[in-house]
Amino acid sequence: MSAAAAVRTAITGVGWAVAGPGFDPAVALAVRGMRHKDRSSRFAVRVAQWTLEDAGLLSAPELDGAAVVVSSNFGNLDAVCDCVTTIATSCSRDISPMRVPHLSSAVSAAWIALNHGIRGPNLTLCNGASGGLDAVAAARNLIAAGRATAALVIGVEPDTEPVARLHRETGGTRWLDGAVGLVLEPVPQAESRGARIRAEIGGYGRAADEPSAVRAAGATAIRRRLDAEPTVRFGRCSGALGVMQCAMAVERMGDEAVLAVAGAGAGAAGDGSGARAGAGDVSGAEARAGAGDVSGAGAWSGAGAWECDGTSVSALVLTPPRGTAPTPPQGRASTPPRGTAPTPPQGRASTPPQGTAPTPPRRRDT
Incomplete structure (x- = not known):
């Protein structure tokens, strides 16, 4: 067991920002404070707030030393393309100073930290x-x-024209437009503040192929998997895929561990059908194979083979919380019953607080 695995780490919050009942991006992304932010940052900022609320950590002192970790492959692509076009057709002086920060792929993580006073490590993968x-x-x-005293993990991918063009060129027909979030914290800290422990992080492995990654995670005996469902429901999720896998597993967590796998060589030990299904829609028997128990030869053919980009494969185990979960703190946003996955996610795992619609204009003094 690695030193990291020896430290019990819990998932205590889940948040969704995906179009569906209860979440309209046209409204939710237009609230005050979103001006000058790119679409990816708007999704990330919204889901960060809802995830922290679900964990009961919004404005909590634990956030001061917390970390923000964002995964996104195409997050700021539209901002980069816009600036390149401006330089090519005009000159660099015509680029708005408010646009320049969005040329950094780490801008979404920075906005989250600024909004919530999170002063720990700030990473973007x-x-x-x-x-x-x-x-x-x-x-x-x-x-x-x-x-870090805790960590806010965000997976986000926007549906912008440059992203859509890339997906079309690689054979994709559907892709994610949204974000998902998780809150991680040490189990003793979660228990001491009365947080509801939704799941615990188990083994993790990374390798050039799926079987090796699964072995490195110590998960060769785990047959319960939820790998393909995000892609089946939302299309290609790219950098948000793994966070979505974990969020769905948490919502359906029973008394068995769940294995999530994603990456370039996933499915390599199977019959290859998963790799062929990596782009575009997934339906029929392939879709039905995305969830539930996987056994036999098919054990290697699900997982990240549905999206097989990147240079390696990662495998992560989520385990049920040990013992009885404490009563959640009062005032925390409500969540669906354990074991119920979003169908599709109700915009997120927790209902946003009242008043998230755009603030009406102030009445002018007379």
Whole structure:
């Protein structure tokens, strides 16, 4: 067991910002404070607030030393393309100073930290389909090393014209437009503040192929998987895939461990059908194979093979919380019953507080 795995780390909050009942991006992304932010940052900022509320950590002192870890491969692509076009057709002086910060791929993580006063480590991973699982593992490592009191993990991918063009060129027909978040914290800290422990982070492995990654995570005996469902429901999730896998697993967590796998070589030991299904829609028997128990030869053919970009494969184990979960703190946003996955997610795992619609204009003095 690695040193990080020896430190029990819990998931205490889940948040969703995906179009569906209860979440309209046209409204939710137009609230006060979103001006000058790109679409990816708007999604990330909204889901960060709802995830912290779900964990009961919004404005909590634990946030001062917390970490922010974001996984996104295409987050600021529209801002970069806009600026390149401006330079090509005019000159660099015509680029708005308010646009320049969005040329950094880490801008979404920076906005989250600024909005919530989070002063711990601030990371952004751009690592293909495995990036989401890598972000969760990195957050757990920061906590285990004592560098962060807690961690907010965000997976976000926007539907912008440059992103849509890239997906179309690679054969994709559907792709995610949204974000998902998780809150990780040490189990003793979660128990001491009465937080509801939704799941615990188990083993993690990273390798060139799926079987090796699963072995490195110590998960060869785990047959319960929820790997393909995010892609089946939302299309290609890219950097948000691993975080979505974990969020769905948390909502359906029973008394068995769940394995999530994503990355370039996932499915390599199977019959290859998963790799062929990596782009575009997934339906029929392939969709039905995305959830539930997987056994036999098919055990290697689900997972991240549905999205097989990147350079390696990552595997992560989520385990049920040990013992009885404490009563959640009063005032925390409500969540669906354990074991119920979003169908599709109700915009997020928790209902946003009243008043998230745009603030009406102030009445002019007469």
